[in-house]
Amino acid sequence: MNRSPAGLRLIAIMEASKGTIALLISLGLHELMGQNLQQLAEKLINHLHLNPASYYPGHLLQALADINNTKLIIVTIAALLYSFIRFVEAYGLWHQYRWTEWLALVSSVVYLPFELYELYQKVTLLSSLLLMINTLVVVYLATVLNKART
Incomplete structure (x- = not known):
């Protein structure tokens, strides 16, 4: 077989990077569980001196009002699963x-x-x-x- 390990390894690094980002997101979401996300966002918006009634901060606050722990758990599990798949893919590509x-x-x-x-x-x-x-x-x-x- 005439396969270039360099190209496959570059793709493996990209996949491992995606897996790492997804893992960090899942850990961050896990850390947020049980907290009032809307209240945290309001503090952040005030800290950044943004107007909570303006377009983007207002939409963010509205979206966070609809999020509950069950939804966070589902997204966290999905991110972990995605991360696992990316790491398996990266390992397999690295080893061709x-x-x-x-x-x-x-x-x-x-x-x-x-x-x-x-x-x-x-x-x-x-x-x-x-x-x-x-x-x-x-x-x-x-x-x-x-x-x-x-």
């Missing part, structure tokens, strides 16, 4: 396991329609960059898997 190459390809392809829709809604540097990186990952993984097949 073919099944994780397929997993990485499928999980990257799944995001493409959402990224295209986001770009269709509003062209930004971030949405363009994410689409470009994800497309490169998909093309690279498809090439690696195609070479492994022949």
Whole structure:
């Protein structure tokens, strides 16, 4: 098999980074459980000298009013699961396991329609960059898997 470990390892590092971010988010959400999120947000908005009645702070406060511990638990568990999958994928790519190459390809392809829709809604540097990186990952993984097949 003619596979480049450097390319797979770069993707593995990206996946491990996503897993780390998701793990940090889940730990942060766990820390917030049992607290009055709306009250915490009001303190933060006041500390930043923002007007709570203005558009974004007002929407944030309204959204936080609807969050309860059950919803936080569900999101925390989902973030932990996502993190676990990303770490498994990163480990497998680092060690060049073919099944994780397929997993990485499928999980990257799944995001493409959402990224295209986001770009269709509003062209930004971030949405363009994410689409470009994800497309490169998909093309690279498809090439690696195609070479492994022949």
